[in-house]
Amino acid sequence: MAAIVYFCVVLVLVVNIDQSNLEVNAVNHFKNKNLYQISDNLYGETETMFFSEKNSVDILNDFVTGLAVNFESEYYKATWQPIGISNFKGDVIFDAYYESGSNKSPYVVNNKSYKDIKSIQLNSNVFDMNQVQISVGKKFDNDDYIFDKYNNNIPVILGSELDGVYQLGETLDILYYRKEFKGEIIGFLDSSQKIMTTKEPETILDRYIILPIMRFTEVPAITKENKIFVIASLLSQTNGRIVTDATPLEIRKKLDEIATKANFKEFSVIGANGIAINSIVRMTETNRSTLFVCVIAIFTISTILFMYTTAITIRKNVETYKVLLISGFSLEQIYKMVGYKLILTSVVGSILPIIPLLFIVQNPFNLLLNYLFAVLISSLLMLVIITMFTRRTFNRIDIVQKLKG
Template identity: 30%
Template structure:
C-alpha cells in the first residue's frame, strides 16, 4: 500500500523526482570518485610507508676532474673494482640502497603513432629540440630521446611496481646474461595504446645497441620516489659479465659508475652508515666514493601531499553530504506543503499522521536508494572488482541521508495543523 502511494506520488511529480534523483546521482558519483581517490591515496601512502623514519644518504663518486677519471681508469682492474663495489652495495651493505635514475634512452619507435609527450624534456618545453636532434644509424631510425628511469632490484622491491597487463619484472631480468642483447622493460600506461606485450624495440643505451622487450605495462598514476611513470620506460639495472673487448669495457665502466650514484636509506645515524660504507670500500678496493649529503626527511613533500590530499577529500565529501541532505529536506518539505490537499483526503479517509509520515519517509528512502543502486551497478560494470568497503559506504550513505533528511520532515509533521487539514477536505 505504502509503495503504491510512493510510486503514484513520484509519477505525479516527475520533474520534482527527476531533480532530486539527478542531484543524488551527482552526489553518489562524487562519493564514488572520492572513494577511488582515497583508495589511490592509501595505496600511495602504503608504498612509501617503509621510508618513514629513515634518513637518505646520497652517494657520489669523487672523480670530479677528467684527470682524476683518466688516472683511475688506467689503474689495474679499474672496472672490476667498481663492479665489485656495486655488488657490495646491493648485497653486503646491510642497508637499503636505491638507484633510481631518470635519464633518456635513444629509441627507434618504429612505424607506430606516438606522442611527443613521451620524449625527454617535453615538460620543459624542449620536445621540439629533442625531435630535431633525432638521428639515423646504419639505415635504422630515426632515434629519439625518450623518457626512461633505471632502477636497481632493491628499488623495485621497495616500491612494488605492479602491472596492468603482462608480467612484472623477475630477479632474473636484472641479470643480462640470461638473454644477452635484450633488456626486459616495463612501459608506462600511456604506451599501452601504442605497443603490445612481447614487442621488441630497437634502442641505444650509453651508445650500445640493445633490444628492449616489453614485459608489461604499468597502471596509470604509479609513482616511484615522486616520479609518475605514465610516460616512462622503466629499465631494470643490468648486471653484466666481465667485458670481452675494449668497446664492452668502455660501455660497462660508464654503466657501473652510473649505478653507484644512488642513495642509502637507513634509520641509523651518519656515523654507522659511514662505518658500513668504509668496510665495503675497503673490501672492494674502491675508495672513490663519498656521502654527498644527508636528508633526514626523504619523500617529505610526498608524505605532506598525501596528508593534504586526504584532508581535502574528506572536506569535499562532507560539503557534498551536507548539501545533499539540505536539498532533500527542503524539497520534501516544500512538497509536503504543496500536498496539503492530498494529505487531507488521506486523513478524512481514515489514515493517521503516523501513516502519512511513513509514506513520506518511504518516498525519501526510494528517492535516495534508486540513484545509489544505479551508481553501484555502474561501478560494477566499470571495475572488475567491487570492494566490500565501497558497498558498505554506499549503504551507510543511504541510511544516513535518509535518517538526517527525515529529521526536519518529522519536525514539520509534528507542527502540522490537523484540524485545518481536515477542513480542507470538507
C-alpha cells in the same frame, strides 16, 4: 536526478580520498628517514687510471654487488637516463628533452633509426618505497634485475600516457647505453605515479619508459660492442641512495667493510639533502588534511540539499498520503513506504555513476568497494534522518485532522 547528482559527488570524493591516501602512503616510506648519497669519484685522471687496471670492472662490480646485498631493502636507485627507441610511435612530448626545448634529431645505429625517449631505470626498492601502482600487466620479477648475457630481451613498463600508443606484449627496439635490446612491454602504470629520482625529489612517470636496473652476477667479457654498456651500468649503480634509520657512523662503517672487501675506495658518501623530501611529505599530508575538510564540507552540503529535495517531495505528496490513509494504510506503513522509496532512489542513483567508473578506471575493484561502502553509510544516514523528518512533518501537518475536514 538529485540522487544521481548526489552519488556522483560521493564518487568523486571517494576517488580523491583514495588518490590522496595512495600519495601519503607512498611518501611515508621517506618520513623521518636518513638519506645518504653514494657517489663515485671516478672522473678525469682518476677514472683513466682506475679503468687502466686489468680487474677494474670486476672491482666495481664487487662493490655494486656489496651495496645490493648489504643494503637489500634500503638501497634506492632511480636513474634518469634517456634510451633510444627505433621507429617510436609516440608524440614529441615523449622526447627525452621535450620540456627543455632541446630535442635531438633521430640517429642511425646498425641501420636502425633511433630517437631519445624519456626513461628511468630503477631497482625493486623504488617500486616498494613509492608504492608504484600498475594498471594492467605486472611489475618486474626478481630475475628481471639480473643481466643475462645470453638473452637480449628485457622487460619494460610504460607510463600511463603511452597506453594506447603501444599494447601489452608489444616489443620495442631499444638502444640502452649504446647496446641494442628487444624490450617486451609487460605492463602499464596507473596515471600520476610519482617517484623520487637522483635529479628530482618528485618525478611523475606518465610519459616515461621504465627499465629494470640490471646487476651483473658475472661481468661479461668486455668487447668493443658492450664496453660502454657494462661500464656505464656499473657506474650508474654505484651512484645511489640509502634510505635508512641508521646513523652516519653506522652507514660509514658498513660501507667501509664493503669497500675493503671489493678493494674499491673511489667513492664518497654524504647525507643527501632531505629538505625537499621532507617538504613533499609535509605538503602531501597537509593536502590530505585539507582534502578531508573539503570532503566533509561538500558531503554535508550535498546531503542537506538531497534531504531538502526529498522533504519537498514529501510535502507535495501529502494529498497522496491522505488517500492512502483513507484506503486503509496506517501511518507506520506510510513511513515505511517513504523509506523504501528513498532506498530505491539511492540504489538507482548510486548505480549509474558506477558505469563510467568501470570503463574509465582499470582494475577498479578496491575503488568500487570504497564507493559502495560510502553509499551504504550515506544511505543509512539519510534513511534515519528522512524517517525522523517524515514523522515530524506529519505531526506538524496533523494529517489525521486534515482528513476530518
